[in-house]
Structures are given as structure tokens and as C-alpha cells.
Amino acid sequence: MKTPAIVLAERVLKIKESRAFDIRSSVMPTWCPGCGYFGINQGLNACIQQLELPHHEVVIVSGIGCAGRYPFFTHTYGLHTVHGRTLPAATGVKLANPNLTVYAVGGDGDGLAIGGGHLPHVCRRDVNINYLLFDNSVYGLTKGQPSPSSPLGTKTKASPAGTIDRPLNATLLALTYGASFVARLFAGDPKGITAALVEGTKHPGFAIFHIYTTCVTFDKVFKTWANLKKWVHPLPEDHDPTDRRQAFDQVLEDDFSLGIIYKRPY
């Protein structure tokens, strides 16, 4: 009869043999327990494994914020650049060596506030970069200030009377700027993330993955796990991602439909 210890040892051995964790680095993630970023991490790791990308031919470029630490936790090459400059740095990497698969990762502050000026231009240039925008509507690393995607009236220590600026919609922005691949995803659905990333990685142009996620520490009101799970749902089955006008209608009507919203045919 197998003792629990033997069962456990066999499981560990099985995982080791599967090499499923090879994509993880030896540096422990700094994210809080329960953070949505673990789900995104799981989704991207599975994508890299599913596509069988050699780890040394993957570069993850990040800026500053909780998402900025991402490259340290993954066994691929990384470039942890300064705040907001993720996309132009990734552009340099990809143009310099097109054989590399490039993932740019960053939060809503990095991508929509300080780095917001780069988004239209990376869409225009359509360089083959895969951009994962982690949207939790809060500045986590600086302990809870409002972000460009915080809803009107968000109360934080920095906005005690509630915010008076209206939120940005990253999916709508990307569509408007002419991004050639736009997906909206949810950190609570790593499998959905993997599926979209696999398709987006194969897409020859710029691909943006707008991922709703949580900050379990500094947001107890808005994008909580409970709320997001309640709100999100798949795109309608008849959604045609090659139809840009339909994509706009979808995004204007529904903030929480998930999937590949737009994909320009090449």
C-alpha cells in the first residue's frame, strides 16, 4: 500500500519529469497571495510551453509596477526597463532580432498613464510584439492610488473625495489606434489567456491582450475576484473578430465580454 509520503513523492517526480515548471525561475514572485498576476503568469507559461518556444529565444520586456517584476519569475530572457517604456524597448528588441518571441508586460499605470503615449505608435508600427496589459485599476506597488482605468469616484488615500477623471478603456483605445490583434481576457481564466496568447503569438503584427485582474490588497471594492467573476462572460458566439465595425460595437456595448475581439486578416 502507498503511504501518503510515497504518493506525494511520486507526484513531485511526475511534475519534474513533465518539465512543466522549467519555465519558472528560482526567484520567488513578489506578488501578494491571491494576486491575479499568478493567473496571467500561469497562462503565459502554458502558452510558451504549448508553442514549444525555446526559453532562450523568448524575451519578456517589462516596465515598473507589480507587473514590472514579471521577467525575474520566468526562465526566459528579460529586460526590466524604466516606467512606461516597455513598448518602445520591446520594439527595439524585436526589430534587432526578429527570431526572438517578444512579450511586453505591464500594468494599467505603466501602459495607460506614463507610457500611454507609446500605445498609438506601437499600434501604427505593427511590429510583432505581444503586449499583456494587466488592468487592475489601481497602483499597487505605490500602495493604492487611482489609475487611469479607475472608475469615476474611486476613493483612495490620494483621492479621498473620489476621482473626478473618467476611466480609459484599453480595449477601445487599442481598436481605435488600429491595433491588428485585440483580445480581452480575465486573470481568473488562465486557460482562456493561454488560448488567446497562442493565437496572438502566431499573429504577425502587434497583439494586445487587455487582461482584467485584481489587486487583492488595495482594491476591496471594484475589481475584486467576486465582482470580476460576476461580470465577465465570453463574447457572443457569432462574433466575427475580422470585422472591425462589429468589434467596435461589441466593445462600446459591453465592457466585460472576453475573447479575441479583433484580428486583422493579413
Place this chain on the structure above:
Amino acid sequence: MPVVDVTVEVCGMAGDGTIAAGGLINEAMSQIGFSVLGFDSYPAEIRGFGRCVTHSRIGAGEIHSPGERTHVLISLDDEQSKSRVPFLAENAAVFFDSNPPAYIRENKSLVAEVEPSVLLYGMPFRDLATDVSGSARGRNLTALGGFCAVCGAAPEVFRRVIAEKFEAKGDKVLKVNLKCFDAGFRYAAKNFSDRMLKTFAVPMKADGPAKVMMSGNEAIGKAALDANLRLYFGYPITPATPIMEFLAAHLPLRGGRVVQMEDEIASLAAVLGSFHVGSRAMTATSGPGFALMTELITHGVMAEVPAVILDVQRGGPSTGLPTKTEQSDLHAAVFGGPGDSCRIVIAPTSVAECFRYTVRSFQLAEKYQIPVIVLTDFYLGNRVENLPIPEATEDEKADGNLYPDASAKDAYKRYLLTDSGISPRALPGMEGFIFAATGLEHTESGAPNYGPDIHTAMTEKRHRKIQRALADLPAPVEFPGPAGRDVGVIGWGSTFGSILDAVNQARARGRNVGALKITSIFPFHALEIREFMGRCDEVLIPELNYEGQLANLIGHLHRKDVVRLNRVTGIPFPPSAILSKIEDLVAER
């Protein structure tokens, strides 16, 4: 043999063909065998309206500065040329249109403005052109013909240069231009036979290497091409844009790419991204754009990623004086940005040095894994010199990267602490050396770490490698040679040419003065500079900035206060101002 050292100006309104005429003079004089240094000025804003002046100093020996007095003025528009009268030398020759359009004739002729000692050569530029071509457009060429005849320059060289310039525009255009030139030449030969100057009728040796006219910006562009640049990222800014435009025309032919980014921050981010994976990239900018880059420069310092950045300085602060020259970005280049962020800063002093040090900056950036800033300025970027066609040697072009040894595979430490401070750098794509480059303080393997010992050791490492770079950087050069001096003049960048002229003139007067050229601004050769200062009673540092930025950097090396000479006039440093300061210092002793 008389020493030829003549300054020629062409002045007119935009549309007169002023810049074209000046360019033809430069090229012809270069082909005849003279040294040429040209510096044009044209409307600061957009073309179509305003004064154009070409300024060329032509000599039989080496030329270091533009020259302060004009010996020959060719006026294509008297109203505009009046502004040049105060700069005329005694006995200058002035060529002007003797039958100009009515609006100039009415009390606006140059003739009334000049001193009686000036030689006047009135020619009907427009009429002559109209007679042979049916249009007055070729008036700049008739003026050139007159200048060529009176000054005794070989007309066949001018005709060849005109042919080279206009052959691409078709046979008809070429013939018209040659006809206009000949008409001017014939008119002057016939009418001024009693007043021929023969200034340039000096036999020149035809041997020596073929020379090419090149601006500082073009030299930088060619250097980048020769150094196997792969990617240029930039944002338009005066006066650095000509570098981007030069590369846009040439880099794609060599398989590279010019990408116009959305701002200077994006430009440097992309340059760093490119170098991170091993491709040579660069960006060029001026003060305001450079200011935007400072955070990323320090990222290159911290993450140890190479970059090459050209800063073509203009007047500042802020938007400042976009089309005027100044040397006021030295502080920003050396110290700009947060933290102890030492980097390499090189400042060429001539067009030839623009080429040489731009080529070398790529290797230096790779070898020391650091942003290298090349500081030029509006004047150096836009002035043209004739020089032997610059070529980079294989050694200068060679890959400067130090790659990790195969034995380091799977145990690779990107930021390994070494005696030299240089850690072998792997490139993404190499198997077995995975790491993340980061702007956070980090351990040897690159994991973020804020421990006191780590930060101390890593800060020391980054500074150690930069001090080590001194061995690969151009040492200070002393003119005419090492000796004790009453006054030693130290200079950098485009001002050094003016210093050399002033020192040569002072020496001709018997003053015991010398000059020291500093090209490596940071790190700088403290030992050599201190040794030079030790042999000088007074040390003078002329700079085109108000704060004395080089003096602030190296002044402490002298046993007493260095003497500063600062100007912020927006124009190249006049040698006469330096000479007069030298005389003051000698007199005070």
C-alpha cells in the same frame, strides 16, 4: 609664396541660389587643393523668406576656425548683404549687382555702406544671366564667374564642379548654368583687367589623398554606417535632424533601418532594447530631447546595456535657441539623471573627429556596457570641411562585446563582480545564459537586491569599469608640445579650433602659450590634465556656455582658480576674444 588665408562670403535672399553658390566655391577650392572650412547660416525657421549667408575660410594651410573678417563678399541681394559690411576686412573685395531690380536700387545699394578702402566689382549679374539664358535665375553663377576671374581661381575647376552638381538635373540645366558662369567670367576678365586680385592663383600641390567636403553631421552618419549600424531610432529636432535624414537615405541600402519614433524617450528605449539583444543602434538629438533621455541613460548604466547617443548641442535652457550654437549640455551629459550614474562622454573637435569618435563609440559602448554620449554642437554639426575620405579600420569596427565562456553555461552570472568591473554579457537567443537586465539594484545573477553590501559592490563595479575605459579613450593632446607655459589654454568641442588659432597668433607675437585639447570629457584624464596645469602659470578655459561647465568639471585639478572665458552669443567662439584674454593674462604677470 604668399600664405593664402581668405574668407569668402556669399549673401542673398532665400531663393537667390546663395547656398548653392557657396557650396560650389567650397568644392572648387577643395579640388584646387586648398583647405576649406565652411559654415552657412540661413533662415532659422522655414525656407522661402530671409537672409542666407555662406561663409568659407579658404587657405593653403590647416584651418581651425571660420575666420572673423571677410575678404571677399559676393552680394546677391544688397539689402541683405548690408548686414555683412561690419565684418569686411580692410581692402575687401565686394561683388555686387550693378543693375539690380528697382526695389534695391532705391537707396539700398551696398556701395553707399562700405568703407572707401573696399574694392568694388559691380557686375550686371541679372542682365548677364538673362542675356545668355533668358532668365535671371542664373545670377548666382554669373557672380561666381566674376569672382573666379578676379580672384584668379582656375575656371576649369569651377566648370567641372558645376558639371558635377548639375549633371543630375539634365543637360539643359547644366548648359544654362555653365553659360551663366562663362558670361560672368568673360565680363569680369574684360572689365576688371586693371584690378585683378589673383588671390587664389597660387600653385597647389596636386598630390595627397582625394578630399571630400563633409559636414560634422554627415561625418557622424557615415561613421555609423561604417560601424555597421543596424537600427537608428530618432525624433526630429534641430540641429540633429540631418543625421537622421542622412541615415534614412543610406542605411536601408545596407540592410539597416531608420525608425522615426514618437519621442526621444521611445528612441533611446528602442536603442537600448536593440543593444540588449546585440544589435548596434543609435539615436541623435539636441538639448531638449537629450533631457528626456536622462532616465533611460541611467537605465543603461544600471542594467549595463550599451547605447550610442549623439547630442548636437544648441542654445539652451529649454527650447532655447534652436539654430544657434552653444556648449551648454556638458553638465547634463556627464551628470544628468538620478543616482551615481557614470557614463562615457566624448566631444569631437573637428569633422574628422566626428567621424573617428562616432565609429569608436559603438565598440566602447559594447566593451564597457554603457551608454556613450557623443557631444557635438550646431556649429560642428553644420560646418563643412574638406578632408581625406574618412574610413574606419577593421579594429575600430570590431565587435566590442565580451561574451560569456561556454563553461559559464547554466551557472551564468550576468553581473559577475570582476576586477575590471566588466562582466561577460550574454545576448538573448544564446542558450544556457538566461538573465533579466534590470534597472533595479541587483545581485551578480541579476535578481533584485537592496542590501548595503550588494549596492556598494555593484556601484564600485560600475565606476571601476568606467575608470578603466580611460585607457581606450583619446588622451589630451598638447599644442605645440609639452613645455612650461605662461598661459595654458584648455578647450573642448568646436571651440578648440578657435583656441588653436588664438594660441598660434599669440605665439607668433612671441607669447609663451600652449593649448590642451580634451576630447574625453568623462571619464577624463586627470593625471595628464593636472600635469599640464602644473606647467602653466595661468590656465584659461574658453567655452560657449555661461557657467564654465568644463571648468567646473576639471578646474579643481589646478593649484589655483582657473580663468574662465565664457560666451553665450550663439556663434562660434571668435579667436580674437581668446587672443585678447591671453594678452591680458600675459600683461598681468
